[in-house]
Amino acid sequence: MPLTAIVLAAGEGTRMKSRHPKVMHKLLDRPLVGWTVDCARRAGCSRIIVVVGHGAQEVRDYLSTFDDVEFVEQPQQLGTGHAVRCVFDTLFADAPVNTINDRFVVLYGDSPLMRPQTISWLTDKSTARNDACTILTMTPPSPTGYGRIVFEGGQVKAIIEHKDCTPAQQEELRECNSGMYCFEGSSLAQGIAQLSNNNAQGEYYLTDMIAWLNKHGSNVSAVHCEEYTELLGVNSRVQLASASKIMQQRINQQHMENGVTMLDPTSVWIGPEVTIGQDTEILPNTLLFGHTSVGTNCVLGPSTRLTNATVGNNCTVDETIIVDSSIDNNVSCGPRAYLRGGTHFKDGAKAGTHVELKNTVVGEGSKVPHLSYLGDTTMGSGVNIGGGSITCNYDGVHKNKTTIGNNAFVGSDTMMVAPVTIGEGAVTGASSCIYEDVPAGALGIERSRQVIKEGFATARQQRLEKGNK
Incomplete structure (x- = not known):
């Protein structure tokens, strides 16, 4: 019937x-x-x-x-x-x-x-x-x-x-x-x-x-x-909180019975459409929402939020936010990394501390270790991004692409002004502003000449002390 x-x-x-x-x-x-x-x-x-x-x-x-x-x-x-x-x-x-x-x-x-x-x-x-x-x-x-x-x-x-x-x-x-x-x-x-x-x-x-x-x-x-x-019905925000707690316990219990470890289940919040593989451990203050899928033998958290994220096997996701993005197997993220807008980390890649990536593909074994921003970027395998490097991808009207070839080495504090390509095996000098393509195997370097003025600091300090008398 x-x-x-x-x-x-x-x-x-x-x-x-x-x-x-x-x-x-x-x-x-x-x-x-x-x-x-x-x-x-x-x-x-x-x-x-x-x-x-x-x-x-x-x-x-x-x-x-x-x-x-x-x-x-x-x-x-x-x-x-x-x-x-x-x-x-x-x-x-x-x-x-x-x-x-x-x-x-x-x-x-x-x-x-x-x-x-x-x-x-x-x-x-x-x-x-x-x-x-x-x-x-x-x-x-x-x-x-x-x-x-x-x-x-x-x-x-x-x-x-x-x-x-x-x-x-x-x-x-x-x-x-x-x-x-x-x-x-x-x-x-x-x-x-x-x-x-x-x-x-x-x-x-x-x-x-x-x-x-x-x-x-x-x-x-x-x-x-x-x-x-x-x-039970929900008629107030107090009752909403009570119902949320009941659902939290129900969902977490099911995941734990299926082989997921939680150090403190009361501090872990998981949405109804999330899937998690066996032997994954979830540390406190972690939220998994939307169509999120996590593989086996991962460690998530503490203080991590995944929304519509795909996480492969054997990954570490520490104090990280991943939204509408994916990481493959053996990837390490964080602490304090932010992956969003269609970012994809391939096998063995790494996002380090205070790193943000948007709409970026990071190739196998490539590393973005710390203090960097990459947007609208495609990089190959074996790339190293030095600390403090950024892509200047937005010109006020358009989002522009940066392409980085396999095994390239981007020196610390490099600004890549898109659209720009850094070729396979190329190197950029630290503190360079790269606004033209760097051919494969080449060095791209852009720095102003350093100027030394002997005695300048000493004289300045003496003037200041005299003025304070």
């Missing part, structure tokens, strides 16, 4: 105190709603419908990269029931009710901790029992604020909101409603059209579906989620 996810993501989230919609705040490196959509996809949902409202365009822009996401607008946020009604009014208005045979799982764009296997478990149970509705429930340490489940003969007869519970019910009813459901399609279509907003808030509540289904003799049951943290 096809499974459709309805992701409710229209709320403003006033407690976030932000100009951005709540579901666009990031947990690790992914917006909250992205976690829910990805979870639904991995749970096997063949159709994912996201209900947008507050900040709709920002949510649409982010999710537009997902080919399997559809959007439904909720122009006024009139409750969870109204959000689901908008889905049926928009996408199923012309479909006869008895032809809507999908199962619908209702999820929330601010609940990033749900596991795909929990959704699959919920929907499998719902299908096996032939339920019109199956409620995912939990027993949090403090049930304050949650609706309580009332059972009768194994069926769910009612959900009583916390504020409506008597003191005895608050004490006795410990099973809580997570707000996540699996509905049989035709039952949901019929019931959602008949919900009333006859309440103090003038809103349509999805929980009212339970009473409607019971009234019509339909099966309503519950499945209990043992790990209640999966079902």
